[in-house]
Amino acid sequence: MAVNQTITHLLRFPAFVLIQGLVLNHVSISGYLNPLLYVMYLLLLPFHMGKQYVLLIAFLLGYCVDLLTGTPGMHAAASVFAAFVRPYLIHALSKRDDDEQETKPVVSSMGVRWVFYFSGIMILIHHFVFFLIETFRISEWMQVLTRTLLSAALTLVVVMLVQFLFFSRSSRSRKPGR
Amino acid sequence: MRNLILFVKRHNYFFLFLLLEGLAIFIVVRKNYYHKNVYVQSSGMMAGKVHEMAQGVRGYFQLGKQNLLLAEENARLRNASITAFMKTPEYIIVKEDTLYKRYMEFIPAQVISAPVTQRNNNWLINKGAQHGLEQGMGVVSPNGLVGIIVEVSNNFSLIYSMLHSHTKISVMLKKNHHKGFMLWPGGNYRKGTLSDIPAHVNVAEGDTIVTSGQSLIFPENITVGTVLEIHRIAGESFLEIQMEFSEDYNNTRHVYVIKNLMREEQKALIETNTHGS
Numbered sequence: 018m019a020v021n022q023t024i025t026h027l028l029r030f031p032a033f034v035l036i037q038g039l040v041l042n043h044v045s046i047s048g049y050l051n052p053l054l055y056v057m058y059l060l061l062l063p064f065h066m067g068k069q070y071v072l073l074i075a076f077l078l079g080y081c082v083d084l085l086t087g088t089p090g091m092h093a094a095a096s097v098f099a100a101f102v103r104p105y106l107i108h109a110l111s112k113r114d115d116d117e118q119e120t121k122p123v124v125s126s127m128g129v130r131w132v133f134y135f136s137g138i139m140i141l142i143h144h145f146v147f148f149l150i151e152t153f154r155i156s157e158w159m160q161v162l163t164r165t166l167l168s169a170a171l172t173l174v175v176v177m178l179v180q181f182l183f184f185s186r187s188s189r190s191r192k193p194g195r
Numbered sequence: 196m197r198n199l200i201l202f203v204k205r206h207n208y209f210f211l212f213l214l215l216e217g218l219a220i221f222i223v224v225r226k227n228y229y230h231k232n233v234y235v236q237s238s239g240m241m242a243g244k245v246h247e248m249a250q251g252v253r254g255y256f257q258l259g260k261q262n263l264l265l266a267e268e269n270a271r272l273r274n275a276s277i278t279a280f281m282k283t284p285e286y287i288i289v290k291e292d293t294l295y296k297r298y299m300e301f302i303p304a305q306v307i308s309a310p311v312t313q314r315n316n317n318w319l320i321n322k323g324a325q326h327g328l329e330q331g332m333g334v335v336s337p338n339g340l341v342g343i344i345v346e347v348s349n350n351f352s353l354i355y356s357m358l359h360s361h362t363k364i365s366v367m368l369k370k371n372h373h374k375g376f377m378l379w380p381g382g383n384y385r386k387g388t389l390s391d392i393p394a395h396v397n398v399a400e401g402d403t404i405v406t407s408g409q410s411l412i413f414p415e416n417i418t419v420g421t422v423l424e425i426h427r428i429a430g431e432s433f434l435e436i437q438m439e440f441s442e443d444y445n446n447t448r449h450v451y452v453i454k455n456l457m458r459e460e461q462k463a464l465i466e467t468n469t470h471g472s
Binding site: 087 | 319
């Protein structure tokens, strides 16, 4: 089971990078909104994974996306920051009776509300850091804020869709066996 | 010293974060020489190949539109070519023409990565040093202006597209030759800004904007866009003009790199002049 999950996470990595680099980077609504879905990979990593590893993975993930997008280090910086905040956020959001060793950050085991808040806050932080670094001008702060809010909303919608499509049924069928 | 090591050990998560974030920011800031080089070189091997494959697939979906664009351009060129003209008088003597000397060469290329969603969009084209491309050459498309090459590897070139905060192109109004600069303020990829046009100049919405030919990069009279909105600000001596790019940057595919054959000569002249003064 554990090996199985490791393989799933390993395969997910190039999938998210390629989908971001080759498909989503060419999606632009009203000129400059594009979803940065790859951050979802960080959201889906298991709770019990060492947080140092999550940081390293985040850097690698961001750098791979950077290579395909042609941005130097910007996605890497944003994902490392998001990964840094992640354990504190999980801690702040979790209820005391949660058994964090078992559950995965998906709709079926954590509930829609939890996943919505968790994903929403992570995405907001990640997008804000990304657009801040990308624009790199204080005089354009208005643009940074609008792009952050609108793109984050778009990404959140896509993340929730993916959650409902791929992570709600598979584990519901698994539940009775547990 | 021991305390310091203990401190670092206890907060190793935070220090690892600082290290990685610092590394990422370092890559962002060191964009001058090292990074661009690494990017183009590595993209020559990996990202460039991936983009080329993806563009190969994506290209099929745009075939109709691209064909139409190229057909239109072919028609325009045919109209300009010598075979479209007839010699009317019989007694014309053919003389070698020294009036015109060729100074621009167009090298066709294809865009393989063309983001429009970022504040600074770097584009990648599939020709490089071995096709004679060099840093500082201009790139145009059938409909307008694309950008300037900043870095070349053997097979690929990196372009600061028009949609980049460092791109500032000298342009003029076609009807009265008043010159200004074209830049992109971010946001919508169809709209740019035309700056440095004095307030007394007669501008109207819909006026055509063309390149001024004052840089050594682009020849004169390439259409780049039209005037969309004019803002007159009281007390300001320059107009604020919003323009629409004639090129739709979201589906640019076929481009031409402009090689200025007299660039060295022009540059040498400018340099001797600045040294003299």
